[in-house]
Amino acid sequence: MAQVATDRIWDWLDQVPDPEIPVISLVDLGIIRGLEWRGDALQVTVTPTYSGCPATSVINLDIISALNGHGIENVVLKQQISPPWTTDWLSEKGRGKLEEYGIAPPQAAGGPDRCPRCKGRNLERLSQFGSTPCKAAWRCRDCLEPFDYFKCI
Amino acid sequence: MTRDEALFQFLLRMGDNTLILGHRVSEWCGHAPVLEEDIALANTALDLIGQTQFWLGLAGEVEGQGRSADDLAFLRDAWDFRNLLLVELPNGDFGQTLMRQFLFDAFQSVLLGRLMTSSDARVAEIAAKASKEVAYHVERSADTVVGLGDGTAESHARMQAALNYLWPYVGEMFLGDAVDAAMAEAGIAPDPASLRADFNALVERVLSEATLGIPKGEFAHKGGRNGYMHTEHLGHLLATMQWLQRAYPGASW
Numbered sequence: 164m165a166q167v168a169t170d171r172i173w174d175w176l177d178q179v180p181d182p183e184i185p186v187i188s189l190v191d192l193g194i195i196r197g198l199e200w201r202g203d204a205l206q207v208t209v210t211p212t213y214s215g216c217p218a219t220s221v222i223n224l225d226i227i228s229a230l231n232g233h234g235i236e237n238v239v240l241k242q243q244i245s246p247p248w249t250t251d252w253l254s255e256k257g258r259g260k261l262e263e264y265g266i267a268p269p270q271a272a273g274g275p276d277r278c279p280r281c282k283g284r285n286l287e288r289l290s291q292f293g294s295t296p297c298k299a300a301w302r303c304r305d306c307l308e309p310f311d312y313f314k315c316i
Numbered sequence: 317m318t319r320d321e322a323l324f325q326f327l328l329r330m331g332d333n334t335l336i337l338g339h340r341v342s343e344w345c346g347h348a349p350v351l352e353e354d355i356a357l358a359n360t361a362l363d364l365i366g367q368t369q370f371w372l373g374l375a376g377e378v379e380g381q382g383r384s385a386d387d388l389a390f391l392r393d394a395w396d397f398r399n400l401l402l403v404e405l406p407n408g409d410f411g412q413t414l415m416r417q418f419l420f421d422a423f424q425s426v427l428l429g430r431l432m433t434s435s436d437a438r439v440a441e442i443a444a445k446a447s448k449e450v451a452y453h454v455e456r457s458a459d460t461v462v463g464l465g466d467g468t469a470e471s472h473a474r475m476q477a478a479l480n481y482l483w484p485y486v487g488e489m490f491l492g493d494a495v496d497a498a499m500a501e502a503g504i505a506p507d508p509a510s511l512r513a514d515f516n517a518l519v520e521r522v523l524s525e526a527t528l529g530i531p532k533g534e535f536a537h538k539g540g541r542n543g544y545m546h547t548e549h550l551g552h553l554l555a556t557m558q559w560l561q562r563a564y565p566g567a568s569w
Contacts (some may be wrong), residue, residue, distance in 0.1 A: 208423070211451060213362055213363060214366025214367045214369070214445060214446060215361075215363050215364070215365050215366025215367070215369060216366065217362065244370065244441050244445045245333065245437075245440075245441035245444060246444070247441075247444050247448055249327075289352055289358060290352035291452060291456045292352075292359040292360070292456070293355065293359075295415065296357075296362055298353060299354070314452070316448045316451075316452075
């Protein structure tokens with residue numbers, strides 16, 4: 164088939180949800196590092212969030228099946244670890260959606276800015292590690308609800 | 317020994333350390349004293365096993381015999397492993413597990429910092445990726461060592477006992493050999509002895525805050541990183557870790 168413009172493919176991939184945090188897309192997460200046509204093959208460069216993230220293989224499958232669904236049959240995935248993924252690559256849209264979903268977005272200060280539920284600022288860390296490698300467990304002392312914080316790396 | 321043969325050995329040492337410690341830490345899954353710690357241990361294990369895929373993946377590439385990271389992890393026997401004896405020791409109690417984690421994290425954070433400027437770009441890339449994760453590991457393990465060391469009389473006594481038991485396994489980290497000399501000469505990895513000062517500074521600061529005393533004496537158990545003689549514990553660990561691939565060769569899902 165004819166080579167589809169990569170701008171359009173970025174839009175398609177922006178519809179593919181992260182398997183662990185389905186409110187944000189793979190593009191929001193910043194793990195799609197490049198799209199390049201090589202002949203009739205589309206090379207998608209992907210970087211892992213954490214080395215051992217168990218979602219990696221699901222993400223790879225989701226990319227391939229989404230692109231196949233849009234008629235791109237020949238998809239080549241390239242894993243890239245340098246430069247290493249950083250939470251600076253999360254999109255603004257993604258940060259907003261994380262908070263709406265109840266996950267405090269990463270902050271350079273190293274901890275959440277406010278409770279994603281009641282917006283309180285009286286917070287405490289429960290554990291440096293949360294339900295996935297990319298998150299830590301925090302609690303709001305105002306509303307007493309525990310919440311996930313997306314770690315800043 | 318050619319440069320690539322030495323590099324292969326160096327990469328096995330990196331990958332086997334993270335693989336064996338990752339497996340040990342994963343043994344806590346479902347058994348930790350509180351849920352948050354259970355999750356933290358599982359996440360740490362996951363990071364270590366992820367880093368293993370990079371180190372052993374590159375080892376297989378450098379070796380050039382078509383072996384994958386999985387082949388190296390699941391189809392070698394104890395005498396071919398190149399991890400430090402420290403990481404294959406049984407977990408003991410929670411305090412001992414965290415003390416071992418701290419001693420390893422401290423070493424790894426110093427080592428990875430140097431490897432980020434390795435003359436081999438592939439090594440530098442893995443180190444840059446892993447060092448972000450290890451920065452979290454060492455922060456947590458140091459905090460826990462301080463919390464338990466400077467905690468109750470019971471937790472203090474257990475942490476001191478853990479340190480007394482584990483300290484003789486620290487010396488092996490810094491004992492160089494021909495592989496290390498070849499790596500240092502090529503600018504790929506530092507001479508391990510050159511890491512000792514930074515390691516000591518970090519460890520002494522944290523252990524003193526934890527009100528724990530470093531045992532006297534220079535004796536070091538060795539034989540893991542050069543494969544000369546592992547402890548009897550490694551074979552038992554491998555029996556658990558490898559049985560599926562041994563019983564059902566090529567099984568996958």
